[in-house]
Amino acid sequence: MDWNQFFFVVFPYISLALFVAVTIYRLVYRPFTQSSLSSQLLERKRLYWGSIPFHHGITWILLFHLLALLFPKAILVMNATPLRLYLLELSGFALGLWALVGVVVLIWRRLTTPYIKAVTSTMDIIVLLLTLVSVITGVLTASLYRFGSVWFTGVFTPYLWSVLLFQPRPELVEPLPWLIQLHLINNFIILAVFPFSRLVHILALPLDYLIRPWQLVIGMRDRKNS
Amino acid sequence: MDVRTHMSMIFHLDKCIGCHTCSVACKNLWTDRKGAEYMWWNNVETRPGTGYPTQWENQEHFRGGWEKKKGKLDLKLHSRLEGIFKLFYNPSLPDLRDYYEPFTFDYQNLFNSPKKNVQPIAEPISMITGDPIDIETGPNWDDDLGGSNIYAKNDLNLEGLPQEVREQMNELERLVFNYLPRICNHCLNPACVAACPSGAIYKRDEDGVVLVNENDCRAWRMCVAACPYKKVYYNWNTGKSEKCILCFPRMETGQAPACAHSCVGRIRYMGVLLYDADQIPKAAEVSDDELIAAHREMILDPFDPKVIAAAKENGIGDDWIESAQNSPAYKFVKEWEIALPLHPEFRTMVMMYYIPPLSPVVSVTEKSLFRLDLMQEDYDFELFDRLDAARLPIKYLANLFSAGDEGIIRTVLRKLLAVRIYMRRKTVHGKVDSVSRKTLAEAGLTEEQAIDMYKMTTLPTMEERFVFPNYHREMSIEAMLDPLTHKGEVGLGYIQQPKRGE
Structure with missing residues (x-):
């Protein structure tokens, strides 16, 4: 087995397996350990300059990655006009910074x-x-390597889908420069580490808060009047 | 009518001596853990003072409670969407320094110190970092510091008091303060529940206890900011929110909560209140001057056959209704109308009530100090008619307990004074004269009520102070579980250790 085979076929499956199995185990059987572990109570000034830029930046960037994975054609159509391509690239770059x-x-x-x-x-670090x-x-x-939003849909979208559909095509990413390969491998490492770290708090994003009733009452009485 | 039951606590502030026994009992039982050192689910504040956490009543800063936005009641903290965006950093969250940095002392140094020419000392060290610190504040740093320039003068409830009255409160001979013990108010319209993005906080239907489900809590810490009383705390070690649980494991077994049980002055009473849940939205929205009336309206008469019938329809058992009929809380809140909610203007509809303090019994006249507890009856009546001369200004109490409405405080204080005058005639003079009867009538009390109030205030037994219904734990969900599920546990121990997640 050569390195390409390991990094782009075997390791993705190891990390995906860990990600899915351990995450489910942790959410179901160890719910107490799922927490954003906020430290704002202890220190807030530096957190302000760190947490807000990081979270807002990374959330949008991950969302763009997800969009390119799910709707590659839409991204391509959008990039058809140079101005829109520049805007997308520029905002992605700015969010990254x-x-x-x-x-x-x-x-x-x-x-x-x-x-x-x-x-x-240690895991935090x-x-x-x-x-x-x-x-x-x-x-x-x-x-x-400009323009990522264009070649991503031609390289990464089919590669990621090939992995997800259990028909891996490592030849798609093998010829890429080492920097981009490092980005890919590192993200698979993050995926493997995810369930063992505080990263599980990403899954707790409480979007149902937008629609739930204000008050929650739990009891064992059988009420007729409410 | 949607009748529900609630366990309510009454604090008779006249009897509070500010000994902090309640706080210590609570601390020993619940918050003597890593990450919880700084929490005082029960604390006692000296008033006027800035309280704990410092200036917790300043809602322009901490943004707790509810406010009317465009005629609709909404969280002061955030709208729902704002709440999601503030997950990463919540500007309204109190800092640890708003409470205090928990400390201990390096006692080992007393034993391990090398031989020196001076005595070794136990240096104060932080309970968070373990580093030596200068202790700058604590949970009751303003204890008994009535009149102090940094604490008493910065009490937000002094707002609306004339300058001369404020200055008078700081004169050495006329210093005045009272104590304010505080626990979670277990509100009917809790802002912490509404603010929790995870939906981890809920209210128990049976007794109204507001609880945090720590398995659902994700440390978004909105509850800490949203509670206008600052009675939800963030455990920095486990990454979960914690709050007063009204000692529900004790109540379920017929014991009073630790704070109430240990109270030296016996200032606390507990009992069931029946309330109409349909009225909560309306009662939370009325204008400031109608808040107390609407709140009292919402509490139902447990002797009313209609209420009893509606309660039974809602699955409330006979023993709970009987308990509500014997409840001291009902007597103080509704029958005698002398117990008031703390800061009703926060609109969370609190279910813990305070009887405002009549003491200190020294008041000021033009000539000199005069004392209410002397045997010169004229003074009694003079104060009764001139409550404005009382040393603790009416307006100050009104800012605490009636959203600034002095009339309500006057009515309550006149009732308390009338009972005192009446009982003094009765016990010292051996007979009740027409003047004291007239005073009672003016205060709106009958002789029977006065005697009841006197008995419940001064002579109650433990069983009269704490009236608990049968919780019927055998009917609860646990009864359906395999009893071995919890084998080997102690009390309400965790199945898994409450360990900080990685």
Whole structure:
């Protein structure tokens, strides 16, 4: 087995298997451990400059990645006009930089604030470093190998689908430059680490809050009048 | 009519001596854990003072409670969509320094210190970082500091008081303060429940206890900011919110909550209140001056046959109705109308009530100080007619307990004073004269009521102070479970250790 085979066929399946199985186990049988583990109570000034840029930046970028995976044609149609292509690329690049600023501030905060050190685990640092590598390789790819939003749909969309549909086609990503390959591998590492880390809080995004009733009452009485 | 039941606590502030026994009992039982050191589910504040966390009543800063936006009642904290966007950073969340940094002392140094020319000391260290710190504040740092420039003067409830009254409250000879014990108010319209994006906080139907399901909590910490009383706390170690649980495991077994049970001054009463859930939305929306009336209206008469019938339809058992009929809470809140909610203007519809303090019994006249507890009856009547001369200004109490309505406080204080005057005639003079009867009538009380109030205030037994219904835990969901599920656990122990997630 050569390295390409390992990184682009075997490892994706290992990380996907871990991601799915362990995440489900953790959410169902260890619900107490799922938490965003906010440290705003202990330190808030640096968090402001780290958390807001990072989360807003990374959320939109992940959303764009997801859109390119699900609706590649729509992205291509949108990019048909150069102006729209430039706008998409530029905003993606800006969001990436924003997230980069955020993650750097978050790492600095975690390593230097005594209050934050008190609640820092090894996994927290691993997660932050993996995120840093992802964001840096992502931003570099966006600036060195233009235009990502065009070739993503031709390379990554079919590759990711081939993995998801159990017909892996590693030949699609093998010829890519090492920087882009690193971005891909690093993200599979993140996927593998996901269920063992605080990253599971992403799945707790409480969108049902938008529609649920204000008040929640739980009881065992059989009420007739309400 | 949608009749429901609620366990309510009454705080008789006249009897509170500010000893913090309640706080310590609660701390020992529930919050003596890593991450919870700074939490005081029960705390006692000196008033006027800034409270704990500092200036918690300042809703322009902390944005707790409800407010009317475009005629509709809405969270002051956020709209639903805003709530999602503020997950990453919530500007209204109190900082640890708004409470205090929990500390201990390095006692080991007393034993391990190398030989020196000076005595070793136990240095204060932070319970979070373990580093030495300068202790700057604590949960009751303003204890007994009535008149202080940094605490008493910055009490937000002094708003609306004339400047001369404020200055008078700070004069050394006329200093005045009272105590305010606080727990979670277990509101009928809780802002914490409404603010929780995960829907992890809920209200128990049977007794109204508001609880956090820690398995559902995801540390978005909106509840901490949304509670106008700042009675939901964030455990920085486990990454979960925690709050007063009204000692429900104790109540379910017929015992009073630890704070109430341990109360030295016996200021606390507990009992069932029946209320009409259909009236909550209306009662939460009325204008400030109608809040107390609407709140009282919502509490139902447990002797009314219509109420009893409606209660039974809602699955409320005979023993709960009987318990509601014997409830001291009902007597104080509805029958005598002397117990008031704390800050009703936050519109969370609190279910813990306070009897405003009549003491300190010293008041000011033009000539000099005069004392209410002396045997000179004239003074009694003088104060009865001139409540404005009371040393704790009426307006101050009104800002605390009646959304600024002085009339309600006057009515309550006149009732309390009338009972005192009446009972003094009766016990000291051996007979009741027409003047004290007239005073009672003016305060709106009958002699029978006065004697009941006196007995319930000064002579109640434990069983009269705490009236608990049968919780029928045998009917609850646990009865259907395999009993071995919880084998090996102690009390309400966790199936899994409450360990911080990675």
